[in-house]
Every structure is written in structure tokens, then in C-alpha cells.
Amino acid sequence: MTVTQTAFRHAMLDPAATVPHGIINPDGAPATKRFDVYRNNVAVSLSDALEAAFPVMSKLLGDEFFRAMAGVYLRTHPPKSPLMMFYGEAMPQFIGRFQPTKKFRYLPDIARMELAMRQAYHAEDATPVAPEALGAIAADALMSVRLGIAPAVQTVMSDFPIHAIYRANVEADAPKPVMQPQSVVITRAGFDPQYHLINAAGAACVETLKKGQSLGQALAAGDDTLDLGAVLGLLLAQGAVTAIY
Amino acid sequence: MLDATPSSSLPARPGVGYKPQHYAAIMDQPAALGWLEIHAENYMGGGGRPIAQLRHLAERFPISVHGVGLSIGGEGDLDKDHLARLKHLIGWLNPASFSEHLAWSTHDSHFFNDLLPLPYTAKTLKRVAAHIDRVQEVLGRQMLLENPSSYLAFTESEMSETDFLREIAQRTGCGLLLDVNNVFVSATNLKTSPQDYIDNFPLEAVGEIHLGGHDEDEDETGAPLLIDSHGREVVDPVWSLLDYTLQRSGPKPLLIEWDTDVPDWQILYAEIEKADQALSVVVQ
Numbered sequence: 001m002t003v004t005q006t007a008f009r010h011a012m013l014d015p016a017a018t019v020p021h022g023i024i025n026p027d028g029a030p031a032t033k034r035f036d037v038y039r040n041n042v043a044v045s046l047s048d049a050l051e052a053a054f055p056v057m058s059k060l061l062g063d064e065f066f067r068a069m070a071g072v073y074l075r076t077h078p079p080k081s082p083l084m085m086f087y088g089e090a091m092p093q094f095i096g097r098f099q100p101t102k103k104f105r106y107l108p109d110i111a112r113m114e115l116a117m118r119q120a121y122h123a124e125d126a127t128p129v130a131p132e133a134l135g136a137i138a139a140d141a142l143m144s145v146r147l148g149i150a151p152a153v154q155t156v157m158s159d160f161p162i163h164a165i166y167r168a169n170v171e172a173d174a175p176k177p178v179m180q181p182q183s184v185v186i187t188r189a190g191f192d193p194q195y196h197l198i199n200a201a202g203a204a205c206v207e208t209l210k211k212g213q214s215l216g217q218a219l220a221a222g223d224d225t226l227d228l229g230a231v232l233g234l235l236l237a238q239g240a241v242t243a244i245y
Numbered sequence: 246m247l248d249a250t251p252s253s254s255l256p257a258r259p260g261v262g263y264k265p266q267h268y269a270a271i272m273d274q275p276a277a278l279g280w281l282e283i284h285a286e287n288y289m290g291g292g293g294r295p296i297a298q299l300r301h302l303a304e305r306f307p308i309s310v311h312g313v314g315l316s317i318g319g320e321g322d323l324d325k326d327h328l329a330r331l332k333h334l335i336g337w338l339n340p341a342s343f344s345e346h347l348a349w350s351t352h353d354s355h356f357f358n359d360l361l362p363l364p365y366t367a368k369t370l371k372r373v374a375a376h377i378d379r380v381q382e383v384l385g386r387q388m389l390l391e392n393p394s395s396y397l398a399f400t401e402s403e404m405s406e407t408d409f410l411r412e413i414a415q416r417t418g419c420g421l422l423l424d425v426n427n428v429f430v431s432a433t434n435l436k437t438s439p440q441d442y443i444d445n446f447p448l449e450a451v452g453e454i455h456l457g458g459h460d461e462d463e464d465e466t467g468a469p470l471l472i473d474s475h476g477r478e479v480v481d482p483v484w485s486l487l488d489y490t491l492q493r494s495g496p497k498p499l500l501i502e503w504d505t506d507v508p509d510w511q512i513l514y515a516e517i518e519k520a521d522q523a524l525s526v527v528v529q
Contacts, residue, residue: 001400005320005352008361022400025464026436033464034397034434037472041359049358078355082286082314082327122290125297151291191294 012038013075046074046087053088054114056169057095057107069098085122089115106160113162113184113195116154120186120193123152128189128239134232137244143216147209148243149235152188155203163197185231187238196234201226206235254341255280255307255453257496259520261513262311262475262504268298270510272305277514277521280307280341282500286314288338289330299338307341309453309500310334316351317376317390318363324351328383335384342452342498344389344422345380347373347410364399365409370416377417389452390414391422394459394473395431406431407445414450421447424455425490426502429483430471439486448494456487456520457502476505479516484523491527499524 001022011017012035025031047070051058058066077090092108092115095101128150137145156162163184164177183203184195198206201222208221219228235241258279263271271278281302288299302308314327335343348360363369380388390413392406404412414421423446425439432439458477462470479501491497499520503513 003364003399003401005349005361009352009355009357012357012361024398024400025466025468026398026434027466028400029466031397031464034470037396037470038359038361042357045358078357080354080356082324082350082356082358083289083330084286084358085290122293122295124291125293152293188293191297 011035012042013078015039043071043074046079047071049079049084049087050074050091053118054091054111056114056166057091057110059169060104060107060110060165061101065100069095069101072098085118091115106158106162106165109156109158109160109162110165112158113156113166113186116156116184116186117193117195120152120154120188121191123150123188126150126152126242129236129241129244131236133241133244134236143214143219145215146212146245147215147235147241148245149206149210150188150240150242152186152193153206153210153235153240154186155183155198155206156186157183157200157203163195166195185234187235187240189239194238196238198231198234199225202231205231209235255309255498257498257524259517259524260307260309260498260500261517262500262502263302264503264507265295265298266507267510267513268302270514271302274305275514275517277517278306280309280498282309282311282502285310285312285331285334285343288334303338303340308338309342309344309498310338310340312343312345313358313360314350314356315345315376315380316349316356317345317380318347318349318361318369318373319351319376320349320372321352323376323379324354328380331380332383335386342389343384343386344391344453346391346393347406347413348393360393362393362395362397362399364402365406366401366403370404370409370412374413374416377413377419381417381419387418387420389420389422391424391455392427392446393431394424394427394434394471396434396470396472398435405445407442407447411447411450414447419450420452421450422453422455423448423451423490423494423497424457425486426455426457426459426479426483427473429480429486430459430473433469433471436468439482440489443486443490443493448490451494451497453498453500454487454490454494455500455502456483456516457504474505475502477503478512479519484519487520487523488526491523496524496527 003022007020019035050070092111096108161177163182167174205218208218260280263281457475460472460474464470501516
């Protein structure tokens with residue numbers, strides 16, 4: 001009796017399924033509890049990976065609820081690669097559609113922010129320019145300048161106060177979140193990603209710079225709420241600018 | 246097939262599975278610690294702290310790269326992207342050894358983060374050998390293949406695990422990684438003798454030995470069901486089985502694996518010292 005890996009996989013992900021014929025204990029009898037070792041290993045290890053990836057979401061939802069939800073996620077979205085450090089990439093979409101959580105409309109953006117923090121943590125290293133480097137550029141040439149942006153730099157835009165919600169779950173004595181749109185830019189000066197509050201125009205400006213467009217184009221990407229000087233000051237101070245050309 | 250000369254250059258000393266929380270203690274170069282093992286997949290990001298730490302560790306210690314994601318026992322082809330990532334890691338790190346498992350973990354492009362079992366047949370032998378040939382060709386070096394922990398058996402199996410591994414090593418020129426805790430777990434679970442397993446194992450092909458802790462449970466008949474958890478101390482019968490093995494194999498690189506409920510360094514180091522003691526009584 002051949003046990004295909006398709007049959008094994010199907011039974012492993014479905015706790016109610018019958019153990020494939022051809023799998024036995026040493027006495028030749030069916031081996032349900034022995035097969036359960038694999039069911040348990042897979043569920044626990046993937047749930048652990050999700051819990052490590054989404055600590056803030058786990059705190060917001062409570063550990064017990066998060067583990068139960070992870071059990072649904074890992075069966076509908078098993079990893080597509082052996083790099084567990086990036087597992088959970090479909091969590092924002094999943095949590096926005098999952099019936100028990102879809103009413104918490106800020107959660108997908110919190111999931112996006114947690115994914116972005118991990119991307120930043122594992123991003124390639126880059127050597128920053130000196131913070132004062134932009135000051136050497138003549139004023140009339142400034143708008144045509146392009147910047148190299150460190151690979152760790154990420155932005156997340158939201159209609160919800162994601163910066164305040166995230167902060168309230170990782171920092172003691174953080175202020176209580178107040179309903180308002182917030183965006184964040186994530187930088188990594190050393191090895192630990194830092195998240196900074198920025199407005200939507202600032203986030204759009206950073207995304208324009210990341211694409212290799214000029215400061216003039218980045219300015220045009222924002223509206224009158226954009227403070228280009230403040231955005232550039234933040235990026236330079238955080239070691240997020242790697243080249244000026 | 247690759248030249249059968251073992252390319253593992255790990256010292257016949259104790260090593261430990263590296264955990265970032267022990268970085269500072271390890272950089273103090275504790276006397277009994279001879280080398281480190283890392284899980285390949287944890288060092289496949291672009292950069293940041295994990296890669297920086299690994300570069301520093303590699304300046305001080307021989308490194309063994311242990312893969313958990315290649316799915317060598319899989320029915321499908323090897324994941325080309327993953328093999329390329331592995332080649333990149335092995336390329337810049339130039340580790341003392343590379344090892345993987347006799348198991349599968351990926352099917353239909355989905356990865357299950359566990360080491361899943363396969364039956365031992367002429368068909369699976371051919372497939373595993375082809376996968377190992379491919380890995381050694383892409384990496385340009387010999388790899389070691391590790392014996393799994395077994396919880397169940399397949400009616401379709403046609404040969405013993407030791408015969409299967411011997412044949413794989415002969416066909417591909419790969420070396421073997423002998424996990425004596427896995428031997429003990431499998432023998433208990435399948436009601437066989439762990440000493441017989443060691444007696445039948447091609448010890449001349451062994452480039453590394455693993456030791457770890459397991460959990461104890463029972464199946465529905467009340468028979469013992471040991472689970473390879475890597476979450477506690479190595480038990481006395483496994484230390485005895487190690488002694489039995491070393492008497493026959495001579496000194497080998499020994500690894501302590503502790504991957505879940507990772508303890509303080511002092512507790513882990515006590516295990517390393519026990520491994521050092523086991524090696525010190527083996528006649529060269």
C-alpha cells in the first residue's frame with residue numbers, strides 16, 4: 001500500500017481525516033496517535049512562527065484567540081517557502097476577511113506594520129551618508145537630486161492610528177490611541193528597526209524616493225501637508241540615506 | 246557521484262546548536278566548545294543582526310550549516326530557489342560542514358516546517374539519491390544526511406533504515422550524520438534495539454553525531470511514544486548509547502541540540518561538558 005505525500009499532507013492538515021492506509025505501529029495496527037505527532041508538530045511550529053511574527057496582534061487579540069486563528073491561517077495559507085522569518089505574508093488580507101476579526105478594521109494595517117518591521121530587521125545592510133551631506137548641495141540643484149534609500153526603509157499608510165496602537169502595545173506608559181489616520185516610516189540605523197510617525201504625504205514622499213525619483217518628484221507626490229525638510233531630516237538622522245546623486 | 250572523501254572538517258569535539266540569546270557567552274570562547282551549528286534557513290535574510298552575528302562567530306569557530314528545508318525525501322523536484330539560497334550561504338560562509346535530513350517537508354510548493362517520514366523502498370532510494378546528487382553538484386561539496394526520528398512505520402517499506410542509508414552513502418558519496426537520540430527514539434517507538442541499529446550503521450561514513458532531548462508520551466495501546474523535541478537534557482540511556490557508538494566509531498564531532506524551551510547558557514554548557522567527557526574516554 002503506497003502512501004503518497006499528497007495523502008499524507010491531506011491527513012496531516014485535517015485532524016478529522018483518517019490516517020492513510022499503509023501507516024502502522026510496530027505491531028501492524030493503525031497508528032493514529034503516532035500520526036498525530038506530525039499533526040501536532042506542524043500546527044505548533046507554524047503557530048509559534050506566526051506568534052513570533054505578530055507579537056502586537058497576538059497581544060491585541062489575546063494569546064488564546066490568536067493561537068486559534070493561527071490554526072485556521074496555517075491550514076489555509078501554509079508557508080510557500082522554508083524561510084519561516086517571512087511567514088505570514090498573507091495575514092493582512094486574511095485578518096481583514098476572517099469573520100471574527102473583520103470588524104476590527106485597523107488590524108490588517110497592524111499586520112502590515114509587523115510584516116514591515118520584520119522585513120526591515122532582515123533587510124540588507126547599507127552604509128549611510130553623513131547626516132549633513134545634503135547641506136553641501138547648491139539650493140538650485142536640490143530638486144533634481146536623487147537619493148539612495150536603505151533597503152530596510154519601509155512605509156505603512158493607514159486610515160487608523162497604527163503608530164499609537166503599535167506603540168501602546170510595545171511601550172510602557174504610551175499614550176492611549178485616539179482615532180485618526182496615521183502612517184509610519186520604518187528605519188534601521190543599526191540592527192533594530194525603529195518606527196516613526198509620519199503623515200500620509202510624508203509616506204508617499206518616501207515611497208517616491210525609494211523608487212529612485214528626484215526630490216522634486218517626491219515633493220510633487222505629497223500635498224500641502226508635506227514637510228519635505230522634516231522627512232529628509234528624519235531619513236538622514238536615521239541613517240536611511242545611502243547615496244546622493 | 247561525488248568523491249567519497251569526507252569533506253567535513255569539524256573537529257572531533259563538542260559543538261552546540263547556536264541560539265542568539267547565547268551570543269555573548271559563546272563569544273567568551275568557553276573551553277569545552279569546539280564548534281557551532283546553525284540552521285541554514287535562519288541565515289537566508291538579506292542582512293541585519295543574524296548575518297552580522299554569524300560573520301563574527303565564523304571568525305572564532307568552525308561552523309556546521311544544518312538545513313531543515315530542502316525536503317530531500319520529497320516526491321517532487323528540489324526547490325530551485327531554495328537550493329540557490331543555500332548555495333549563496335555556503336558560498337560566502339564556507340562552513341566546515343553541510344548537513345540535511347532524510348525526510349520531506351515540502352509538497353506542492355507548500356512547506357510544513359517539520360521533518361516528515363518516507364518509506365524505504367527501491368523507488369524512494371532512487372529519488373533520495375538523485376536529490377543528494379543534485380545538492381552535492383550545486384554546492385560543489387559533500388553533504389551529510391541525518392537519520393530521522395520515527396514514530397510510525399510504512400507497510401510498503403522494503404529495507405531497514407540502516408541499509409537504506411548505507412546504500413545512499415555508497416551511491417552518492419555523501420556522508421552521514423548519526424543522531425543517537427533519534428536512534429533511541431525510533432528504536433523505542435518501533436520496538437527494535439538501538440544497539441542493533443548502531444551495529445548495522447555504516448559508522449565509517451559518519452561525519453557528525455547529534456545528541457538532544459526528547460519528550461515521553463504513550464500511544465493508544467499504552468506503548469511508549471517518544472517525541473524528538475530538542476527541549477530538555479539528553480537522557481542517560483542516550484548518553485550510554487553514545488558511549489556504545491564512540492567505542493565503535495572512534496572520536497567524532499558531537500553536537501548538543503536544544504531548540505525549544507532554550508535554557509540559560511550554564512545548563513546548556515553542562516551538556517557540552519558531558520559530551521566532552523564522553524569524547525575524552527574514547528581511545529583515538
